[in-house]
Amino acid sequence: MEVFVINQHSEALMPCTPRKARLLLKSGKAKVVRRNPFTIQLKYGSTGYKQDLTLGVDTGHNEVGLSVVSETKEVFSAVAKMRNDISEKMDTRRMYRRQKRNRLRYRKPRFNNRSASTIKGRLAPSVQWIVDAHTRMINQFKSLLPITKLVLETGLFDMAKMKNPEIRNKQYQKGVQYGFENTKAYILSRDxxxxxxxxxxxxxxxxxxxxxxxxxxxxxxxxxxxxxxxxxxxxxxAGKLKLTIKHHKSLRSATTMNIIRQRLLSIYPDAVETFGYVTKANRYKHNIVKTHANDAFVIAGGFNQKRTEERAIKFKRKNNRSLQKNRNGYAPTIRRQRYAIQPKDLVAFEGKQYKAVGIQNKGAYLKMTDGVKTMVKSVKKVKIIFYQKGLVYV
Ligand SMILES: [Zn+2]
Ligand SMILES: [Zn+2]
The missing domain is CATH 3.30.60 (Wheat Germ Agglutinin (Isolectin 2); domain 1)
Structure with missing residues (x-):
C-alpha cells in the first residue's frame, strides 16, 4: 500500500513504499501529516521527484472508479461506493421538522423555499452530494499526487454527437474509431x-x-x-422473419447523470471528456476485463502499465447534524451541543490508541474501542489524535 508524500511546500510528490516511509520517519526526515490516507511530509530537501500523472475517473452515481497512471505504471487505484441514503435522510428530517412546526410549536409555514425550481442552479440534495463526492475525491487526489491531466468518463455515449453527428469533439481520447461505435452504444442502451x-x-x-x-x-x-x-x-x-415496428423508441434521457456531467465539466474545464464506448473499445484492444477499477485505468490512458493494489473509498457520514431525535415512547431528545470527539476519531488513553465509538452522559464520557473490547472513560482523560474525515480509504 502506497504512502503519499508531500514536500515542505505541501506540493504533492510521487508516493513511496511503506518501507521507505518508515525509514524517512525514523531518521527524522519526514513527519506524518495525515493518517487516512497515510501521508508524510518531507521536512527538508529539494522540491522532490515528480512525474506527469493522469487521473482517470469512471463517474457514476453508484460506484466510481479512479486510477492514476504514469507512462510506466499505475500509481493509485480505487473504487468508491457512493452514498444512496441522502433522499431517505432528507425525508426523515422533513418529517421531524414538520412535526416540530405543526404540533410542538407554531411557526409560519416555510415549505416552498428550497426546491430546485425556487432557487436557481440548486440541485436535489442527492444529486448535489454525488457532484460533491466526485470533486472531493478529485481534489484530494490532486493534493496528494502530482496529477497533470484529468480524464472523465461521463457516460456511455456522446448524446450531443447523437443529436448532431457533425460535432467533432476535440476532447476525445485518441485510438478508437468513434462515429458508428457511439451510435451503436446509444442504440443498445435505448433498446x-x-x-x-x-x-x-x-x-x-x-x-x-x-x-x-x-x-x-x-x-x-x-x-x-x-x-x-x-x-x-x-x-x-433470410426472409424468415418480419419486423413489426411501428414507432421508434427514443431514449429516456439519463437526466441525473447528465446534470452531474455538466457540473463536473464546468468545475474542471481542463478535463478531457471520454465515453463508455471508447473505454470499452480500448479495454477489448488490450484484453482487460470489465471492472470499475479497470475502466478507470483505461480511462487514465492505461494499457500495459504495472498495476497497483485496488483500494476502496467509503463515505462516512461522521457528523450527525440532526438536533431532534424521536424515540418511541419517549419525549423527543434535543441535542444542545456538538461534541468535540465524534465517532471514528482516533484518541489516546494512557499511551494507547483507541477509536471513538460515541459520547455519553452529555459529553462527560467517551465510549471507545481498541478493536477487541470497548470501554468508557472520562473525556478529560483522553486526548484526540486524529479527526476522522468523511472520506475513508480502506
Ligand atoms: Zn441487418
Ligand atoms: Zn432475438
Missing part, C-alpha cells in the same frame, strides 16, 4: 440491450440492424437502427 424482434429464443450476441438497408440508402440515424440478436438478425435477412 435496453434486448433483441427487438419480439420473438422467443434469442441468442446471446446482439447486433445492430438497419431497418432500411444501407444498400438501399438507409442511414446510420438512430431511427433507422434497431437491436436484434444474431439469430433473429440472420432470420430476418
Amino acid at each position: 435496453s440491450h434486448q433483441c427487438q424482434s419480439k420473438k422467443k429464443g434469442c441468442s446471446n450476441k446482439l447486433e445492430i440492424h438497419h431497418i432500411k438497408y444501407r444498400s438501399q440508402g438507409g442511414s446510420d440515424a438512430p431511427n433507422n437502427l434497431i437491436t436484434l440478436c444474431q439469430k433473429h438478425h440472420k432470420a430476418l435477412h
Whole structure:
C-alpha cells in the first residue's frame, strides 16, 4: 500500500513504499501529516521527484472508479461506493421538522423555499452530494499526487454527437474509431440491450440492424437502427422473419447523470471528456476485463502499465447534524451541543490508541474501542489524535 508524500511546500510528490516511509520517519526526515490516507511530509530537501500523472475517473452515481497512471505504471487505484441514503435522510428530517412546526410549536409555514425550481442552479440534495463526492475525491487526489491531466468518463455515449453527428469533439481520447461505435452504444442502451424482434429464443450476441438497408440508402440515424440478436438478425435477412415496428423508441434521457456531467465539466474545464464506448473499445484492444477499477485505468490512458493494489473509498457520514431525535415512547431528545470527539476519531488513553465509538452522559464520557473490547472513560482523560474525515480509504 502506497504512502503519499508531500514536500515542505505541501506540493504533492510521487508516493513511496511503506518501507521507505518508515525509514524517512525514523531518521527524522519526514513527519506524518495525515493518517487516512497515510501521508508524510518531507521536512527538508529539494522540491522532490515528480512525474506527469493522469487521473482517470469512471463517474457514476453508484460506484466510481479512479486510477492514476504514469507512462510506466499505475500509481493509485480505487473504487468508491457512493452514498444512496441522502433522499431517505432528507425525508426523515422533513418529517421531524414538520412535526416540530405543526404540533410542538407554531411557526409560519416555510415549505416552498428550497426546491430546485425556487432557487436557481440548486440541485436535489442527492444529486448535489454525488457532484460533491466526485470533486472531493478529485481534489484530494490532486493534493496528494502530482496529477497533470484529468480524464472523465461521463457516460456511455456522446448524446450531443447523437443529436448532431457533425460535432467533432476535440476532447476525445485518441485510438478508437468513434462515429458508428457511439451510435451503436446509444442504440443498445435505448433498446435496453434486448433483441427487438419480439420473438422467443434469442441468442446471446446482439447486433445492430438497419431497418432500411444501407444498400438501399438507409442511414446510420438512430431511427433507422434497431437491436436484434444474431439469430433473429440472420432470420430476418433470410426472409424468415418480419419486423413489426411501428414507432421508434427514443431514449429516456439519463437526466441525473447528465446534470452531474455538466457540473463536473464546468468545475474542471481542463478535463478531457471520454465515453463508455471508447473505454470499452480500448479495454477489448488490450484484453482487460470489465471492472470499475479497470475502466478507470483505461480511462487514465492505461494499457500495459504495472498495476497497483485496488483500494476502496467509503463515505462516512461522521457528523450527525440532526438536533431532534424521536424515540418511541419517549419525549423527543434535543441535542444542545456538538461534541468535540465524534465517532471514528482516533484518541489516546494512557499511551494507547483507541477509536471513538460515541459520547455519553452529555459529553462527560467517551465510549471507545481498541478493536477487541470497548470501554468508557472520562473525556478529560483522553486526548484526540486524529479527526476522522468523511472520506475513508480502506
Ligand atoms: Zn432475438
Ligand atoms: Zn441487418
